[in-house]
Amino acid sequence: MSSRPVRIPGPDHPMTITPAGGRVVVRDGDTVIADTRRAMSLKESTYPVVLYIPRDDANMAVLQRTEHTTWCPYKGEASYYSLPGNSERAINAIWTYETPHEAAADIRGHLAFYPDRVSIEHTPD
Secondary structure, three states: OOOOOOOOOOOOOOEEEEEOOOEEEEEEOOEEEEEEOOOEEEEEOOOOOEEEEEHHHEOHHHOEEEEEEEEEOOOEEEEEEEOOOOOHHHOOOEEEOOOOOHHHHHHOOEEEEOOOOOEEEEEOO
């Protein structure tokens, strides 16, 4: 059990997770990293919306797990993956909450990508 504080999203820090709808394709250059119609859209407080892609719809074989982690008191501990290649933008370009707090349970088993490191195309239905 973690000794880090857990905060429940509320009026001061709203968080909603809903189906994104449509198709989401994530590319690293010409390589498709993920292609899904099952993405989740996470809107947290005043931050931009983040699309979370099911791992089953991502090419996990090309991603490289790293030792890097971060902590969010609302979602939990995030683990990271890097993209193939050695560029700075490739390092820790993808994050996932493997055991998120209950408020973020809908993103368990999903990946999120930094939009300045990959191309994310979301085509609504």
